[in-house]
Amino acid sequence: MPVAAIAAESEDDIADSIADKIKDYREGEIDVPTGEHVRRWAGQFDPLVQRSILVETRHFLEKRYISKGIAENFISGLSRNSNLAGRNPATFWAGVGFLRLQERSQSQCDMLAILSDVLCNAFGVTCARQTAANGVYVYIDDAIFSGRQVLDDLRRWINGWDISDCTVHVICIGSHKSGRWYAARELGRIAGLRQIDIRWWFDAEIEDWRKEGNGEKVDVLWPTYPPGKWCLSKNKGVYQYVPSDQYVNNWWTKCPDDAKKFNPRPPFNGERNLGFESEAGRGILEQAFLQRGAYICSLSENPNKNMHPLGYHKLNGPGCGTLLTTYRNCPNNAPLVLWWGDQDASYPLNQWYPLMPRRTRTANRVDDLPEENAF
Structure with a gap:
């Protein structure tokens, strides 16, 4: 969609179009998604990035949602x-x-x-x-x-x-x-x-090969370093990265192997990026999903070892990060913010409202x- 057309849309219009895109998600099992449902999910993110999240979510669903x-x-x-x-x-x-x-x-x-x-x-x-x-x-x-x-x-x-x-x-x-x-x-x-x-x-x-020179082609979430700063380590005399988000920081502290395997994506210099509305929007989406996913990880005292902010994965790192979802279910390989949580359940599941609540395996x-x- 042209940039001017997107800019002219209201957030309500974008939320309504997202709901329409996933209207057959788990049809007959859960309530049909509405614009209000989408807005409630997006409202859990920082107000400054909610519009970008809605725009990018609509874009990846248009490309990757299998009805x-x-x-x-x-x-x-x-x-x-x-x-x-x-x-x-x-x-x-x-x-x-x-x-x-x-x-x-x-x-x-x-x-x-x-x-x-x-x-x-x-x-x-x-x-x-x-x-x-x-x-x-x-x-x-x-x-x-x-x-x-x-x-x-x-x-x-x-x-x-x-x-x-x-x-x-x-x-x-x-x-x-x-x-x-x-x-x-x-x-x-x-x-x-x-x-x-x-x-x-x-x-x-x-395309999910996270390797140098492949950043603009990779079709899963692959964050650059989250907002933070570099500081000189007193122990080793080398510069280390310290994230500013408390939940990302806690995740790195609790899961040092994930931090070691966090291979950041080199930012793409072009205006557009394959699979995303824009490079700037992709960066916002990746950071927001990473940070809120780290928050979700923090809610469990004994999380599954394969649970990462950007989705379940047997390998260490931020998670699988797939944005591929289907009408029948959202995979646990997808970012936690998309599927984790249940408002009708007890703590900690009621601490997050999912966009696409996941059916567990039976x-x-x-x-x-x-x-x-x-x-």
């Missing part, structure tokens, strides 16, 4: 893709084995339900079969983040059932580049020995789809 319609269109188009299904997709899909391997996450069942509807309407085929008549299996999910989910699922299946001589199509709507690379590398070590061909299909790839709903064959 149910987007998921359905991608899966529908892929079902007829000749590179996947060949010249006779009806015959191809009739012989495929559809893997249901996730033990706790509901995302695979949800995506299989969409795929089953698409295939049933187009070819009279469902996703009930788990064995493959044509040596082809499909593993589907909404997104790949760290790559651990798909890696653990397929490795357990391959080793547990002694799988060999087949093709596995991994289908997801969004894929983080480093996560897919990691999963592909580790699975390749197994698949190559068993003559398993693993192929990857995704609608959007998220046992996989195996009854969502009839089971014709087990392995």
Whole structure:
């Protein structure tokens, strides 16, 4: 949107447009988001940056929020893709084995339900079969983040059932580049020995390699140093960075390994930045999400070791920082300020009001789809 047009908008208008963008988020499970809901969430940030946060939030949701319609269109188009299904997709899909391997996450069942509807309407085929008549299996999910989910699922299946001589199509709507690379590398070590061909299909790839020279391309939150100052260390005689935000400072003190792995992003010199409305707006968003995320981390006396201000991550640092969310749930890899908290719960969850309250994982709903064959 042109800068002049954005400047002419009121904050209420921007909040209303954000609510409209995520109107199908967890539809039927929670109240439909409204402009008032968005304004209440934004009101928890410093008043001086609330407008920038609203502008940048709308921008990243427009680019990275996967609505149910987007998921359905991608899966529908892929079902007829000749590179996947060949010249006779009806015959191809009739012989495929559809893997249901996730033990706790509901995302695979949800995506299989969409795929089953698409295939049933187009070819009279469902996703009930788990064995493959044509040596082809499909593993589907909404997104790949760290790559651990798909890696653990397929490795357990391959080793547990002694799988060999087949093709596995991994289908997801969004894929983080480093996560897919990691999963592909580790699975390749197994698949190559068993003559398993693993192929990857995704609608959007998220650039998340935090490396020098890649700052303007990285599509996840990667903060520069937060506001603060450098001071001379009395112990080592070297300059150290001291953040001015008390919660960031407390987080660094409590989690020294995170502080050591905090590799700041070099600011981008251009006026615009891929994935963000502006470089200035990106900087404000990153700092605000980092600081408020550090506040959330401070509320727990014994936080999960993978919990970081910008989202859950097994690696030390500020967190995953993904801004990819879907209509069915907000991943815990996303910044805490987006999903953490529950106003109807007791302390500490009632200390933060989330924009996109997260559904926690439960046992996989195996009854969502009839089971014709087990392995």
